[in-house]
Amino acid sequence: MNIQEKNRIRKKVQGACVGIAGIGGLGSNAAVALARAGVGHLVLVDFDVVEEDNLDRQYYFHDQIGKLKSDALTETLHRINPSLDCITHQVKLERGSMEIPFKDVDVVLEGLDNAETKATFIEEILLKLPGKPLVAASGVAGYGKPDRISTLQMGNFYLCYDEKAKSSEEDVLIASHVALMANWEADLALRIILGEHHDH
Amino acid sequence: MTIEVNGRTVEWKNNETVTRLLKRIGYVFPLVFVKINDSVIPRKDFLHVTIPDKAVIKVIHMISGG
Numbered sequence: 111m112n113i114q115e116k117n118r119i120r121k122k123v124q125g126a127c128v129g130i131a132g133i134g135g136l137g138s139n140a141a142v143a144l145a146r147a148g149v150g151h152l153v154l155v156d157f158d159v160v161e162e163d164n165l166d167r168q169y170y171f172h173d174q175i176g177k178l179k180s181d182a183l184t185e186t187l188h189r190i191n192p193s194l195d196c197i198t199h200q201v202k203l204e205r206g207s208m209e210i211p212f213k214d215v216d217v218v219l220e221g222l223d224n225a226e227t228k229a230t231f232i233e234e235i236l237l238k239l240p241g242k243p244l245v246a247a248s249g250v251a252g253y254g255k256p257d258r259i260s261t262l263q264m265g266n267f268y269l270c271y272d273e274k275a276k277s278s279e280e281d282v283l284i285a286s287h288v289a290l291m292a293n294w295e296a297d298l299a300l301r302i303i304l305g306e307h308h309d310h
Numbered sequence: 311m312t313i314e315v316n317g318r319t320v321e322w323k324n325n326e327t328v329t330r331l332l333k334r335i336g337y338v339f340p341l342v343f344v345k346i347n348d349s350v351i352p353r354k355d356f357l358h359v360t361i362p363d364k365a366v367i368k369v370i371h372m373i374s375g376g
Contacts, residue, residue, distance in 0.1 A: 132376060134376050135375075135376050136376045137376075221376055222376055223374060223375065223376035224374050225371075225372040225373055225374040226372075228372040228374075228376075229343055229353070229372040232343060232372075233343055233350070233352050233353065236350045237350065237352060247376070248370070248371070248372045248373045249373045249375070250373070250375035250376050251373070251374070251375035262368075262370065264345055264348065264368065265348065269370065271370070272373075273371070273373075275373050275375070276373070277373050277374040277375060278373075278374045278375035278376075279374060281375075283375055288375075288376075
């Protein structure tokens with residue numbers, strides 16, 4: 111690829127803002143991928159603190175146990191890119207106002223855990239912020255069947271989807287599989303930022 | 311007089327609501343959202359939105375985990 115094209119891509123990615131709802135397994139891994147890819151602005155929304163049993167799949171470290179996830183992740187992301195602009199909201203996303211932190215982002219990335227919350231969040235973003243690109247994931251539990259994952263696209267809504275997966279109540283959440291889906295989401299966010307027509 | 315649900319051809323029934331269609335075709339997942347011909351139907355409207363003939367419907371369920 112020529113230098114001009116590389117610079118064009120770098121500039122576009124650097125100017126983009128991705129809002130992440132929930133920075134557990136999906137959101138924390140997606141944030142790291144986006145930061146490494148050069149996304150310049152992230153909005154992180156999560157009220158939780160890092161716990162020991164998060165470490166099997168979420169992008170946190172043992173010495174961050176007890177810290178707010180938003181603070182811990184910001185710290186990690188700044189180790190990757192010190193000039194990354196990271197805005198954090200320590201709030202629980204509640205039905206009726208879920209879209210508020212995401213009004214000004216270019217792409218919304220869903221990283222929530224519970225199926226009910228996921229469905230409500232997607233519904234609220236699609237209805238209240240029409241036209242806003244949204245990337246979500248469903249079917250994150252399990253392992254060993256990465257080829258079952260596919261992207262379902264409906265307009266500006268992209269779903270990283272394994273419709274045959276069991277829920278996390280019935281199956282395990284494993285680092286490799288969770289990170290796969292998180293990176294899938296991040297990759298879709300980059301596709302949106304760079305435009306579908308991008309020649310690669 | 312048919313509709314398409316997740317790529318599968320299903321008989322169309324006059325005045326059938328989203329809730330009734332989901333029940334008829336055995337989609338019992340508690341958490342779904344539905345697009346009919348590209349419009350998102352919020353779950354609160356499943357009880358009264360009816361399915362038009364030849365509709366293309368996507369039923370997507372959310373699975374816990376993240």
